[in-house]
Amino acid sequence: MRLSRYFLPVLKETPxxxxxxxxxxxxxxxxxxxAQAGIYSWLPLGYKVLKKxxxxxxxxxxxxxxxxxLMPTLxxxxxxxxxxxxxxxxxxxLRITDRHGRDMLYGPTNEELITDIFRxxxxxxxxxxxxxxxxxxxxxxxVRPRFGVMRxxxxxxxxxxxxxxxxxxxxxxxxxxxxxxxxxYERMGLQAIPMRxxxxxxxxxxxxxxxxxxETGESEVFYDSEITDLKFGTxxxxxxxxxxxxxxxxxxxxxYARTDExxxxxxxxxxxxxxxxxARGIEVGQIxxxxxxxxxxxxxxxxxxxxxxxPVHMGSHGIGVSRLxxxxxxxxxxxxxxxxxxxxxxxxxxxxxxxQGDAEADxxxxxxxxxxxxxxxxxxxxxxxxxxxxxxxxxxxxxLPWRITVGPRGLKNGVVELxxxxxxxxxxxxxxxxxxxxxxxxxxx
Amino acid sequence: MRLSRYFLPVLKETPxxxxxxxxxxxxxxxxxxxAQAGIYSWLPLGYKVLKKxxxxxxxxxxxxxxxxxLMPTLxxxxxxxxxxxxxxxxxxxLRITDRHGRDMLYGPTNEELITDIFRxxxxxxxxxxxxxxxxxxxxxxxVRPRFGVMRxxxxxxxxxxxxxxxxxxxxxxxxxxxxxxxxxYERMGLQAIPMRxxxxxxxxxxxxxxxxxxETGESEVFYDSEITDLKFGTxxxxxxxxxxxxxxxxxxxxxYARTDExxxxxxxxxxxxxxxxxARGIEVGQIxxxxxxxxxxxxxxxxxxxxxxxPVHMGSHGIGVSRLxxxxxxxxxxxxxxxxxxxxxxxxxxxxxxxQGDAEADxxxxxxxxxxxxxxxxxxxxxxxxxxxxxxxxxxxxxLPWRITVGPRGLKNGVVELxxxxxxxxxxxxxxxxxxxxxxxxxxx
Numbered sequence: 001m002r003l004s005r006y007f008l009p010v011l012k013e014t015p016x017x018x019x020x021x022x023x024x025x026x027x028x029x030x031x032x033x034x035a036q037a038g039i040y041s042w043l044p045l046g047y048k049v050l051k052k053x054x055x056x057x058x059x060x061x062x063x064x065x066x067x068x069x070l071m072p073t074l075x076x077x078x079x080x081x082x083x084x085x086x087x088x089x090x091x092x093x094l095r096i097t098d099r100h101g102r103d104m105l106y107g108p109t110n111e112e113l114i115t116d117i118f119r120x121x122x123x124x125x126x127x128x129x130x131x132x133x134x135x136x137x138x139x140x141x142x143v144r145p146r147f148g149v150m151r152x153x154x155x156x157x158x159x160x161x162x163x164x165x166x167x168x169x170x171x172x173x174x175x176x177x178x179x180x181x182x183x184x185y186e187r188m189g190l191q192a193i194p195m196r197x198x199x200x201x202x203x204x205x206x207x208x209x210x211x212x213x214x215e216t217g218e219s220e221v222f223y224d225s226e227i228t229d230l231k232f233g234t235x236x237x238x239x240x241x242x243x244x245x246x247x248x249x250x251x252x253x254x255x256y257a258r259t260d261e262x263x264x265x266x267x268x269x270x271x272x273x274x275x276x277x278x279a280r281g282i283e284v285g286q287i288x289x290x291x292x293x294x295x296x297x298x299x300x301x302x303x304x305x306x307x308x309x310x311p312v313h314m315g316s317h318g319i320g321v322s323r324l325x326x327x328x329x330x331x332x333x334x335x336x337x338x339x340x341x342x343x344x345x346x347x348x349x350x351x352x353x354x355x356q357g358d359a360e361a362d363x364x365x366x367x368x369x370x371x372x373x374x375x376x377x378x379x380x381x382x383x384x385x386x387x388x389x390x391x392x393x394x395x396x397x398x399x400l401p402w403r404i405t406v407g408p409r410g411l412k413n414g415v416v417e418l419x420x421x422x423x424x425x426x427x428x429x430x431x432x433x434x435x436x437x438x439x440x441x442x443x444x445x
Numbered sequence: 446m447r448l449s450r451y452f453l454p455v456l457k458e459t460p461x462x463x464x465x466x467x468x469x470x471x472x473x474x475x476x477x478x479x480a481q482a483g484i485y486s487w488l489p490l491g492y493k494v495l496k497k498x499x500x501x502x503x504x505x506x507x508x509x510x511x512x513x514x515l516m517p518t519l520x521x522x523x524x525x526x527x528x529x530x531x532x533x534x535x536x537x538x539l540r541i542t543d544r545h546g547r548d549m550l551y552g553p554t555n556e557e558l559i560t561d562i563f564r565x566x567x568x569x570x571x572x573x574x575x576x577x578x579x580x581x582x583x584x585x586x587x588v589r590p591r592f593g594v595m596r597x598x599x600x601x602x603x604x605x606x607x608x609x610x611x612x613x614x615x616x617x618x619x620x621x622x623x624x625x626x627x628x629x630y631e632r633m634g635l636q637a638i639p640m641r642x643x644x645x646x647x648x649x650x651x652x653x654x655x656x657x658x659x660e661t662g663e664s665e666v667f668y669d670s671e672i673t674d675l676k677f678g679t680x681x682x683x684x685x686x687x688x689x690x691x692x693x694x695x696x697x698x699x700x701y702a703r704t705d706e707x708x709x710x711x712x713x714x715x716x717x718x719x720x721x722x723x724a725r726g727i728e729v730g731q732i733x734x735x736x737x738x739x740x741x742x743x744x745x746x747x748x749x750x751x752x753x754x755x756p757v758h759m760g761s762h763g764i765g766v767s768r769l770x771x772x773x774x775x776x777x778x779x780x781x782x783x784x785x786x787x788x789x790x791x792x793x794x795x796x797x798x799x800x801q802g803d804a805e806a807d808x809x810x811x812x813x814x815x816x817x818x819x820x821x822x823x824x825x826x827x828x829x830x831x832x833x834x835x836x837x838x839x840x841x842x843x844x845l846p847w848r849i850t851v852g853p854r855g856l857k858n859g860v861v862e863l864x865x866x867x868x869x870x871x872x873x874x875x876x877x878x879x880x881x882x883x884x885x886x887x888x889x890x
Binding site for chain 2: 005006009030033035039040042043044065070071072074075076094099102104113116117121130134139141
């Protein structure tokens with residue numbers, strides 16, 4: 001993309017309404033614009049990152065064998081009356097009446113609707129196991145929406161639901177989700193720690209939250225420092241294997257890691273003192289096994305091997321897709337701006353032309369740009385007339401992990417500069433070599 | 446995808462509520478399930494086609510230089526009061542009140558919100574031309590929703606908005622949209638004819654609707670038969686070129702083609718009688734130039750070359766993404782089911798194993814399956830225990846354009862059968878050759 005043809009409305013001033021750094025940086029980098037309290041338009045740069053995150057979630061869900069569909073944003077109140085949650089949900093549910101006076105609501109979650117889909121079609125244990133998921137906009141009418149996309153009202157979430165014949169099968173689905181979530185977050189450059197959590201309004205005895213450590217996190221967390229040494233890495237998991245998934249779960253949950261909701265001071269005290277950590281964390285996902293809570297209430301039964309009608313065992317599993325942008329920025333920025341991990345960066349590489357209009361510099365930038373595009377990469381080429389200082393400031397603010405700087409002086413010596421946003425280190429090299437380096441960096445992303 | 450692990454709830458019975466063939470077939474093929482009147486869940490097969498269509502729209506919009514973003518589904522009533530449309534829009538607008546008593550609405554379209562984004566950031570003619578678009582769920586509270594996704598209440602639409610300094614520039618944007626729409630529809634296997642239309646509530650003197658001819662279309666259309674001979678084809682258009690876009694517009698709009706709303710019997714009578722056609726059509730898109738209607742009302746101005754503040758010239762341009770599924774099926778089906786054009790088919794090829802459990806047949810199917818996957822294609826392998834007749838009926842119903850049939854008898858002679866869904870013609874050939882043929886077919890899709 002050539003910046004002169006893009007829409008990147010960066011702000012020079014820090015917006016006064018933003019209290020935390022991710023909110024400030026998303027506004028300043030021209031990623032979002034508030035439409036109303038807790039409701040945002042995703043400007044082109046923000047939309048690009050949102051899509052990258054969404055794609056990673058889709059890929060990892062499907063790798064685990066989960067099947068995508070899409071439920072609507074608006075739901076009928078009747079289904080929620082059936083589960084008993086219509087009255088129970090409280091004021092966070094946005095209730096709507098249509099022109100015929102029918103009660104509807106903007107879905108805050110989808111247990112009822114997916115259970116209705118399931119019971120309409122599935123009759124036999126032979127059609128199990130089954131995990132369906134979607135990535136769709138949700139609405140929760142927060143009293144005080146704040147922190148930008150971290151606590152918005154209209155937000156994008158992946159929610160998945162498993163249907164299994166037995167508790168044992170459902171716990172395998174639970175473990176499978178835990179494993180796939182670990183992999184999902186790592187691809188985004190995040191370390192998200194599974195912590196024992198509280199069931200809350202969705203219910204459930206088995207539940208883990210995934211938390212990203214960050215000073216601005218909304219939860220206080222307590223953990224054994226050994227847990228931050230764990231990496232999922234490139235291991236190849238057979239998601240059908242009960243043993244493999246179980247062993248990953250054990251590896252990642254056997255050390256102490258809890259939020260303030262489930263914190264147990266006595267257990268925490270048993271960890272050697274030098275490994276005890278207290279910090280703050282941002283919740284970016286949660287998994288639940290809740291048994292037959294919804295299948296009982298909504299009569300979602302299948303025939304088992306003996307011919308009996310039995311309620312299915314279910315769980316639900318969520319990833320906060322839009323909130324992840326905030327979490328990634330909270331975990332990865334400096335005083336100049338955002339530092340995108342390679343897996344989610346909106347553009348793979350920035351190109352800065354130090355002397356727009358200089359024939360040689362222009363030609364060199366064009367060649368680098370086209371070379372990168374030909375390799376299937378998306379560079380952002382700042383081809384505007386802005387001063388060099390302004391170009392650097394914008395690139396640092398929007399946080400592309402790599403930058404190629406091209407100027408007449410370097411070109412005389414046959415070199416351009418390749419700079420890492422994270423370390424700030426620069427290296428001079430011929431243009432072709434810089435392109436090749438970028439290509440290699442992204443070969444595994 | 447192996448069918449045994451997929452969720453494809455096909456129906457044997459024809460649902461009684463469905464009046465038109467696309468609605469019937471989408472229900473029977475397990476593509477959609479009604480959640481409430483005019484609101485659908487997109488089951489896995491339907492969701493896959495929806496995504497394919499969405500991707501084509503994205504690709505063609507970006508090819509034309511238009512920039513994606515994403516506005517929220519819920520909008521503030523205040524912006525609509527500013528444009529004067531809040532009261533004017535009538536009962537089709539779904540009005541919502543949040544917990545603090547603030548008036549909101551579920552966006553039926555986005556002229557106000559995009560104009561607000563534009564005026565917040567853009568100050569100078571130097572930032573023009575600019576065309577922003579999004580693909581987002583909309584809601585129109587139709588009195589009598591019907592015909593499945595063809596006239597739903599919650600529907601997915603691409604809506605794009607151009608901002609230009611002059612009427613002349615804005616008309617180039619209009620033409621650019623017309624050209625890109627022709628290309629978009631052809632990639633989906635559709636012939637959509639641009640017809641002179643009526644401005645309606647969005648306003649505008651320049652407007653064309655794109656109509657797909659189909660017996661069940663909601664509009665009566667009148668056209669010169671020469672128009673159906675026009676093909677956009679593989680021509681390579683420079684979307685920046687005023688002349689190239691203008692000449693395509695002239696080619697595709699100089700012959701008579703109108704809906705009943707703008708039909709002129711006298712003009713129609715001037716066409717030689719043998720070329721006069723009356724038919725029915727489905728609207729799948731519309732483009733508008735409406736000048737400064739919204740920029741005047743909402744004060745969206747830029748500084749021009751002379752330093753004066755002038756309102757921008759705008760247009761809006763929509764493609765009915767979810768409705769396109771219905772339109773494609775209306776235009777492409779037979780009495781056995783859907784016939785997907787290659788560009789939008791949910792799976793590239795079906796594989797039918799005539800004797801599941803036969804070692805040789807199973808192995809041959811697996812090999813074909815893995816070969817296709819390795820080529821980046823998505824086959825649907827019916828690996829279930831269903832009888833051959835049932836397998837054929839399902840494949841015909843869901844309409845994959847190509848099918849490879851594998852059975853012990855053919856394998857003895859070293860062959861499988863490759864069948865075209867459209868023509869019904871079958872050809873025997875070695876398995877590798879069948880895979881190669883499928884690969885070639887999709888090389889250009």
